[in-house]
Amino acid sequence: MQRGSRFSLGLVILVGALLLSLVGWGAGLYIDWLWFSALKYPQVFITKILSEIGLRVLIGAIMFVLLLVNLMLTKKSVLQAIQSSKSFRPFYHDDDNVITINQPNYPNWREQITPGRLTAVFAAVSLVLGFLYSTTVTGQWTTVLKYFNQTVFGSADPIFNKDIGFYVFSLPFYEFLYRLLASAIFINILLVALVYLVTDTARGGLAKIFRFPAARYHLSVLAALFFILKSWGYRLDQFGLLYSTGGVVHGAGYTDIHATLLAYKVLTVLSLITALVIIANIFLKRFRLAAYAIGGLLLASILLGGVYPAIIQKFVVLPNEFTREAPYIANNIKLTQQAYQLDTIEQRDFPAGRTLQARDIQENRNTIENIRLWDWRPLQQTYSQLQEMRLYYEFKNIDIDRYQIDGQYRQVMLALREMNQDQLPQQAKTWINQRLKYTHGYGVAMSPVNEVSGEGLPHFFLKDIPPVATTGIKVTRPEIYYGESDDGYVIVNTKTEEFDYPKGDGNAYSKYEGTGGVKINSIFRKLLFAINFADYKLLLTSDITNDSQVLFYRNIKERVPKIAPFLSYDSDPYPVINARGEIIWLWDAYTVSDMYPYSEPFDNRGNNYIRNSVKVTVNAYNGDVNFYIADARDPIIQTYSKIFPGMFKSLDQMPSDLRSHIRYPEDLFLIQCRMYTLYHMTDPQVFYNREDKWTLPTEKVGTEEKPMEAYYTITVLPGEQKPEYILIMPFNPQNKKNMIAWLAARSDGENYGKMIVYEFPKQELVYGPMQIEARIDQDTTISQQLTLWDQRGSSVIRGNLLVIPVKDSLLYVEPLYLQSEQSKMPELRRVIVASGDKIVMEPTLDLALQRIFGEGAALPAPPKQGAPPQTGQTGQQQPAPQATLKELAAEANRLYDEAQARLKAGDWSGYGQSLNQLKEILTKLQEQTSQ
Incomplete structure (x- = not known):
């Protein structure tokens, strides 16, 4: 193949690939427009796309103009250099003469370079570089829009006395602008110098460039502009000191304020002087003077910006560090507390050493009846075995919530039965x-957190397909088209019937009645969807009609951020069944920033400000997405509301049946807890010495010690009258295992978002979670039983240890699950309860409470929910006789075997202890049989 043909073919392929890319990009853009319009957020799409594309076009155009202007300024020099150079003709020497070799008359390449062609080349180079440069601003549209729509915070930093909004909204924009201008000027300098170097090679090369006026003037002006801009950069660096990491705390310290700040101020002036010297060099024609100025600035930056601060730090600060740093530590404490709302936490004392009585248990029935005995990990396995029904159904997650059930405030666990197409049989994985x-x-499984059947399984409030309810909670729309599954797009309202749910030996089918998709009502849209999804079968199928809809972005963790990528999201969305029986996803969204001065970052990206400003709802059937402002005081969400008018609704507009299910988000709470371990100390001296640092507790999970999880519960807080839904985290002192305090975040009604920390007297011992775990391991009866179960073809799963506040005391509860080696269905078989110096393990929570506090702690049976009575349920005053007799008889047999084993081993003390426990069980058996 000839060279020309190969070139033409390559050009055709390149153009074709470019056209295909443009078609794919255009198809995706149009389909996104249809999707945003279907969700009633077309204005959000327009704002995003116009801002993104507009910013890139603007920056690319500016860069194109700058490059073209600078290249055109070199045009005269380029043409002169070409004209002054002679055509190359080969020759050789003999002893007396120079002989020129005559060659064919090939066209001289210099003659091909005309002013017009050179302008075209410069324009092409500028266009390509301008386009490439525009890609550097991708994703920066929010920075620009936030600057032009910023909101004041109403508080100022302690150094420069500027509103916090300046740092969150203005400073990022200024830094973005500075980086753009600095890099643009630098690129122009490199390109112009390269052109002069190439064209002036014949006249002396780089060393002689500045001898020619055009090059000297041109490069000097560009260099002067660069150093003028650098002066502004040093000014911005002064504000950046408020994020310094060189002191004892995050933020500007003594050295930053008394040395580095001074350095930046001096360098700001020196940069301007350097620019003036470079401009003067144009007229003075002294290149060395400009070089000296630039070298002097570099030397000053090293001495003032590096050496001088190091000297101040070593000889002024370190010998008397606390005295020097105290004001800046106070700044860090104050602003970090503001950034995480730690300054709003109410502090209360919690008495230590109080002993609960049976009367306290009775008076706090609502708390006891809502103690969570089921952990999500073992429960997910149990749900999977009992309620998934088919291989293609899957419970992605177990969530926790609370409902009013038959007049009682109940905490429940629930999961959605989502479709998992990967679990379809291989032969069923067809495109259709x-x-x-x-x-x-399809459907929901729901169970109370504390009720257990006689077989150690959950007692379901909602179960089976179609959903069967044993309470007043009904599900009228059980189909789940939008959730946490990753099955990709589907097409509904086609000629093919949709599988609804298995029914006997056959299946039930349905037709989608929602409006959550995009209609394929033309061959044009069909083609675009085929291109966008890279799925040619869309074009070939005859099942699609004009009423067919494509449902895509169905995973809510993809769907919601597609609309609002500028928000951060909680790791755990959770489903709610509203009053109409619809399934609605609730998801917490955050506004975050890494520009809050003096605030300590909470992640490796440097974010140091967070607010739970938005509650998001997604309809699991129709896919409707709504954004509700949960914290109207947050300036960042106020700014986004200005950028996207009409996108965010007031929390008052959220339906009341959903608003009653909002909860304090666990991710935010964990961040605040981590910060509070250090920033509960407000005295700079105590903070500096870390005298009262706290740590988050650990617990035993299996055989490993792991960080304790925050947990929701329903309880009556000390000093309050009504039970409420709260999120709890205990704290330990540094390097200790006892408990020093616990933090509660409230979720109900007007108290939503309020936090209270209850602190224990420092001179008294309050058992921490790991100390209770150690006591469990050291209890001979419990440890022997656990060892015995582990040796009989089953494994013991230790649930989360919960510290439950009851009145002015603490109750520790840890469930135990048994799982057979042949089955992945954990069963709740024992409950360990500790209070004060007592620790017991019983088949039910009720029996454990009776054993600690006496018969007066027995709770009345919960009201019937329309289902057959369940045996062995927590909260019963007297379990059903047959079940109770079974449990007590089994426990009696165990204690007898244990007593015999201890007798054979010569453990007389343990033998007597087992007999005493056996006597208690026999007494209970006698009482039951005499009724």
């Missing part, structure tokens, strides 16, 4: 099945 037939999950 995956895109048209198996389109959605």
